[in-house]
Amino acid sequence: MILQDKTILIANISGKRSTGWAIAQSLAKQGAKIAYTYQNERFGSDVKKLFEPLDAIDVGECDVTSDEDIDKLFERLGNSVNVLDGLIHTPAFAKQEDLSSNFVNTSRDGFRLALDISCYSLIALCKRALPLLEVRGGAVTALTYIGGEKAVKNYNVMGVAKSALESSIRYLALDLGPKNIRVNAISAGPMRTLAARGLKDFMVMYELIKDKAPLKRNINPSEVGDTASFLCSDLASGITGEIIHVDAGYNTIGV
Ligand SMILES: NC(=O)c1ccc[n+]([C@@H]2O[C@H](COP(=O)([O-])OP(=O)(O)OC[C@H]3O[C@@H](n4cnc5c(N)ncnc54)[C@H](O)[C@@H]3O)[C@@H](O)[C@H]2O)c1
Structure with missing residues (x-):
């Protein structure tokens, strides 16, 4: 087991x-x-049930979107743990109208949100x-x-x-690298x-994508899970600032 004795916060989970x-x-x-953690109690009741069999x-x-919420989250976490690995x-969200209309119509508020x-x-x-x-170094994965x-x-x-998230990965990796905190992202195929x-x-x-990807299939979410485990583990100790594709190879092909 590659994550024995490691504590990892998942922010967040919406359901099964x-x-x-x-x-x-x-x-x-x-x-x-x-x-x-979960966005709100609407998700909370389902998510808590999922975790019942685990000692989480x-x-x-x-x-x-609330700094106060994020502050309180880490206050509560700090009451249970004194190290995070x-x-x-x-989290990801865009207004429905901004995902169905032409990009040129994106509203200022939709962009900001x-x-x-x-x-x-x-x-x-x-x-x-x-x-x-920073207690003993760690890994952030988006x-x-x-x-x-x-x-x-x-x-x-x-x-x-x-795009902004991927750029932030590189800047965070540069910032936090001296504290032995690695920052990476998984670019997942559609699930x-x-x-x-x-x-x-x-x-x-x-x-x-199923037709075009080199592996001739879509990915299974468990493959994203396993890549996240790898990135959080010491096996990935030399990897930071990277965008790792878990997409059955789709990003590698030309037209
Ligand atoms: N499903 C896919 O095909 C796919 C592919 C590539 C990447 N992703 C990425 O994977 C991540 C998870 O997405 P998913 O597809 O599992 O769907 P999901 O709905 O489970 O995840 C989105 C999460 O964003 C959270 N969220 C939205 N607004 C929030 C807020 N104001 N505060 C806190 N949390 C908020 C939701 O609660 C939810 O947990 C996202 O970043 C998504 O872009 C998904």
């Missing part, structure tokens, strides 16, 4: 179909002690996690999508947010989570 839960299962299988720490709800970042939740939250969480992460590198139809402002199914024509894209 979420990538956060796929990651939690892999981390637990690899021996990690998991601390978890429920750190409660946290809306990442890993932080997994999953998407960038705040999907990118700034990583910086805000890292800042509060720092005192716990989730991104190819829409941050290339223009993907209907991904729109979320693609811009993912049929609830959030993804809200994207216009998601299933069309899902089928298309």
Whole structure:
């Protein structure tokens, strides 16, 4: 088990179909002690049930648009642990109209909201996690999508947010590297989570990737979970500032 004696915070998990839960299962299988959070109580009751069989720490709800919520989250976490070896970042959000209209119509408010939740939250969480992460060094891992590198139809402002997130990964890696904190992202292929199914024509894209990807299939969320476990482990001790693709090779092919 590659994560024995490591404590990892997953911020956050929305339910059994979420990538956060796929990651939690892999981390637990690899021996990690998991601390978890959720956006609000609407998600909380389902998420708590998922964790019942595991010996995990429920750190409660946290809306990442609120600095006060993030402060309180780490106050509560600090009451249960005095060291953190890993932080997994999953929040992403864009207004429905900004994912279904033309990109040129993106509103100022929609842009601000998407960038705040999907990118700034990583910086805000890292800042509060720092005192716990620097105790013995650690690993921060976020989730991104190819829409941050290339223009993907209907991904729109979320693609811009993912570009900013990927750039933040590199700047955070540079900032936190001297404290032996590594910062990376996993660029995952499409997975049929609830959030993804809200994207216009998601299933069309899902089928298309199956045909084009070198592995001729879509990925399983457990493969993202296992890559997160690797990145949080000492096996990845020399890797930071990277965007690792777990997409059945789709990003590597030309037209
Ligand atoms: N599903 C895919 O195809 C896919 C592919 C590549 C990357 N990703 C990324 O994986 C991550 C998880 O997405 P998912 O598909 O598992 O869906 P998800 O809905 O489970 O995850 C999105 C998360 O964002 C959280 N969130 C939104 N607004 C928030 C707020 N104000 N405060 C706190 N949390 C908030 C939700 O609670 C939820 O947990 C996202 O970053 C997503 O972009 C997903």
